[in-house]
Amino acid sequence: MLRLGLCCLFKEAPIRFRAATAKVLKQYDRGEQLARLSALCLENSRSLVAALDEVQRLGFGAFRVCSPLFPLYTHPEVGYRLDDLPQAAEIAANLARVKSRKSRYRLRLSFHPDQFTLLSSPRPEVTAASLQELDYQALLAEQIDADVINIHAGGVYGDKESALSRLAEQVVALPAPVRSRLTLENDDVSYTVADLLPICEMLSIPLVYDVHHHRCNPDGLTVAEATAACLQSWRRVGREPYLHLSSPKNGWHAKPKPHADFIDVKDFPGEWLDLNATLDIEAKAKESAVKQLMAELNLPRWGRE
DNA sequence: GCATGTCAAGTTGTG
DNA sequence: CACAACTTGACATGC
Numbered sequence: 149m150l151r152l153g154l155c156c157l158f159k160e161a162p163i164r165f166r167a168a169t170a171k172v173l174k175q176y177d178r179g180e181q182l183a184r185l186s187a188l189c190l191e192n193s194r195s196l197v198a199a200l201d202e203v204q205r206l207g208f209g210a211f212r213v214c215s216p217l218f219p220l221y222t223h224p225e226v227g228y229r230l231d232d233l234p235q236a237a238e239i240a241a242n243l244a245r246v247k248s249r250k251s252r253y254r255l256r257l258s259f260h261p262d263q264f265t266l267l268s269s270p271r272p273e274v275t276a277a278s279l280q281e282l283d284y285q286a287l288l289a290e291q292i293d294a295d296v297i298n299i300h301a302g303g304v305y306g307d308k309e310s311a312l313s314r315l316a317e318q319v320v321a322l323p324a325p326v327r328s329r330l331t332l333e334n335d336d337v338s339y340t341v342a343d344l345l346p347i348c349e350m351l352s353i354p355l356v357y358d359v360h361h362h363r364c365n366p367d368g369l370t371v372a373e374a375t376a377a378c379l380q381s382w383r384r385v386g387r388e389p390y391l392h393l394s395s396p397k398n399g400w401h402a403k404p405k406p407h408a409d410f411i412d413v414k415d416f417p418g419e420w421l422d423l424n425a426t427l428d429i430e431a432k433a434k435e436s437a438v439k440q441l442m443a444e445l446n447l448p449r450w451g452r453e
Numbered sequence: 454g455c456a457t458g459t460c461a462a463g464t465t466g467t468g
Numbered sequence: 469c470a471c472a473a474c475t476t477g478a479c480a481t482g483c
Binding site for chain 2: 167168169170171172220222223224225226262263264265266269271274277278281302303304305337338
């Protein structure tokens with residue numbers, strides 16, 4: 149059965165994730181910084197518990213956790229560790245609640261580090277920062293039992309082959325908590341499904357197939373072929389496949405292609421309907437968009453036996 | 454209150 | 469060369 153996933157945020161439900169800026173934090177001494185960060189992490193960990201309850205209530209099957217759940221965790225100047233925070237124990241207890249709800253509701257949790265996290269850069273400082281960010285997300289993922297940390301292949305730097313070989317070099321050296329969760333997704337400007345298949349096969353990395361990116365950045369494969377390749381990459385590691393769907397805000401011909409509020413059901417690939425897979429819905433209207441698509445596809449609620 | 458400018462980070466393509 | 473786009477606005481400031 150196909151399960152739909154919500155990405156990061158809610159529009160209707162009063163569940164919010166708070167943020168901080170380094171510029172403001174740096175005005176305070178370390179103790180005050182940690183007190184403020186602790187309050188944010190505690191609140192965000194509570195919100196994540198509430199998020200899982202709401203996702204289950206709505207009948208969705210997956211949730212993508214926002215990367216800055218612990219704001220500025222890997223920041224070079226104001227970064228910190230969980231144990232540095234005065235309310236570390238309460239925060240850890242909330243993460244444990246998330247994990248037990250995840251299991252009770254049979255949800256799937258994932259992370260999607262932002263565009264700054266990439267393993268193909270020729271610049272060592274970029275790679276070092278990315279590895280730190282991946283370590284952080286893997287730490288969170290372990291505590292809440294999220295099985296996916298999904299990234300893009302990054303930049304081309306004039307030569308895709310050498311960029312991909314730098315990526316491969318980094319992947320084989322990753323610590324196990326990152327390595328076991330890492331997935332690669334086709335993007336809308338540089339790396340297509342066809343570009344990623346060889347490295348995914350060589351390293352046994354599952355491929356997250358984003359059909360919107362594929363339509364923006366085609367590679368000669370049909371949607372059915374790309375879907376089959378994605379499914380095979382997950383079957384190879386014995387795990388449930390992962391797909392992404394969004395609709396363009398201004399039609400397929402507009403140049404900037406921001407996400408639309410809702411999914412146009414005509415953008416949903418028919419061959420996906422009967423898959424056992426997770427489909428993240430990237431739409432600005434958030435849970436309303438997921439609800440609407442579920443209704444239009446006549447998909448049953450997730451998690452009701 | 455509400456509008457506005459700013460916020461850690463990379464890379465690419467457009468105007 | 470500046471800026472928007474990307475998985476996603478939130479926050480501080482000033483009126």
